[in-house]
Amino acid sequence: MTVWDGMIGQPEAIATLQAAARAAAGQDATPGAMTHAWLFTGPPGSGRSVAARAFAAALQCERLDAVGCGECFACTAVAHRAHPDVHSVVPEGLSISVAEMRAIVARSARRPVTGRWQIVVIEDADRLTEQASNALLKAVEEPPERTVFLLCAPSTHPDDVSVTIRSRCRLVTLRTPRAADVAAVLVGEGIDAETAEWAAAAGQGHVGRSRRLARDAAASDRRAEVLTIPARLTTLQACLDAASRLVAAAEAESAALSAELDAGETEALATALGAGGTGRGVAAMARGSAGALKELEKRQKSRATRTQRDSLDRALVDLAAFYRDVLLVLAGADVPAAHPDLADDVIAVSRRLDATGALRCLDAVQACREALELNVKPIIALEALTAALRLPD
Ligand SMILES: [Zn+2]
Structure with a gap:
């Protein structure tokens, strides 16, 4: 090796x-x-x-x-x-x-x-x-x-x-690796062939994401939850609910990850600052440590924002691939789908959209990703997105 x-x-x-x-x-x-x-x-x-x-x-x-x-x-x-x-x-x-x-x-x-x-x-x-x-x-x-x-x-x-x-x-x-290459790596890591093939397609050339999907049930549940959204967007209320669910899930994922990292860091800093020192030194250290803790909290907050944004972006990448699959069905193209396991949903949505409509959905997902990059409040960006993805009657 x-x-x-x-x-x-x-x-x-x-x-x-x-x-x-x-x-x-x-x-x-x-x-x-x-x-x-x-x-x-x-x-x-x-x-x-x-x-x-x-x-x-x-x-x-x-x-x-x-x-x-x-x-x-x-x-x-x-x-x-x-x-x-x-x-x-x-x-x-x-x-x-x-x-x-x-x-x-x-x-x-x-x-x-x-x-x-x-x-x-x-x-x-x-x-x-x-x-x-x-x-x-x-x-x-x-x-x-x-x-x-x-x-x-x-x-x-x-x-x-x-x-x-x-x-x-x-x-x-570097280029996006082919699904077959990713699947081969996962098989080499001991994952069974069927799961490896599915995870390689669903990860869309993102090796780490494919590995997580193959190994971590929570990640694959979350993906499934996101991908059942498009077929359900039939009323405005359903759109608003979907937006708040997406944001809440990203917040929960970020909070779980941050809680783990933050606790360890804060403890490490407290130990480092608390070691040694008497008399006048202690007072100076107390002033210094308040500053250091504040600095650490600032960094942790910034990291939490980033994690939440990354989590939302992953959901949006999955959604974009869903609408690409819809377009492929509408065009009758013989190209492997990104989400073969959601073929039923893809077909249901393709019956209610034409190619222009599917392209408009893809654009809306991209616009939402850009809005999040520009620091638009997540719930606002996501509500605009799900409303734009609402299926015609
Ligand atoms: Zn060497």
Whole structure:
């Protein structure tokens, strides 16, 4: 099992990265194969951060002839996010702050401890604030000799990474993996063939989502609940009910996840602040800790908003695929459906819409996704959506 096995259905990207890793290890003289800054883009779920980590492992791999053997200490440490010379930046809130970025840039200038490179992986580089982006740009423009920056950003929003940063990076474009490739991976992980095939189709090229659908009953229940909505939107009351149910489900999912994460963090911070100190120090620490707690609460709130938004967006992606299936039925196209298990609902809805109507529904789902990105209140965006999806009498 090499580090490249996790990159599903991406032969071109693998070839590019392997050539770079070989050049970096001095095994290949292809001029310009290796460079200091890379930008991994691709649709959600195509495995941007998986690709970045595979490349990071290959650059640190101890087997210079194999680059990315998947078995040596370096490869294993990167896979477990424990390599001292590979740092990951994963924004938990809505953006990566300038303070965070300055700290990262400062650390990136150090010499590698054990590996050959000092590697910084920035997941969701589209969430850099403008100031953070500028702080990063300086480092990317004049990278320390042994430092490599690996940025990841969704290709659906290419403009979210500044043009100047993009122009300094080598681009690695990932594509949506085919359902057959995803199903094969799930089978390899021990999932039975029928479930794997269903989850691969329902996940629509999003590997992580397919894996969750195959393994987590709550995720597949939630999907089924969302996908029974279109056929039921016959009255305005039904539309309003559906909107509030969607929002409530997203809130519940986000609350469950946040409660778990928040409690652990708050406790860790309290322990860290409470350790040691007497006399005047204690008073100063009390003032300081109030600030730190407030800062933590702010971050946790921002993360909860993000989780809720992500959860709603997943529901909307499922709905969009539903209307695509409706269009396929109306067009009589012989293309595999995204939701074959909901064929009855798809047919019922296709009897009440024509192609123009189905396209209008698809547009409405897309408009709702954009409204949520622009911070429109979820219930308002969802009510506008479900009203637009109401079936004609
Ligand atoms: Zn290795």
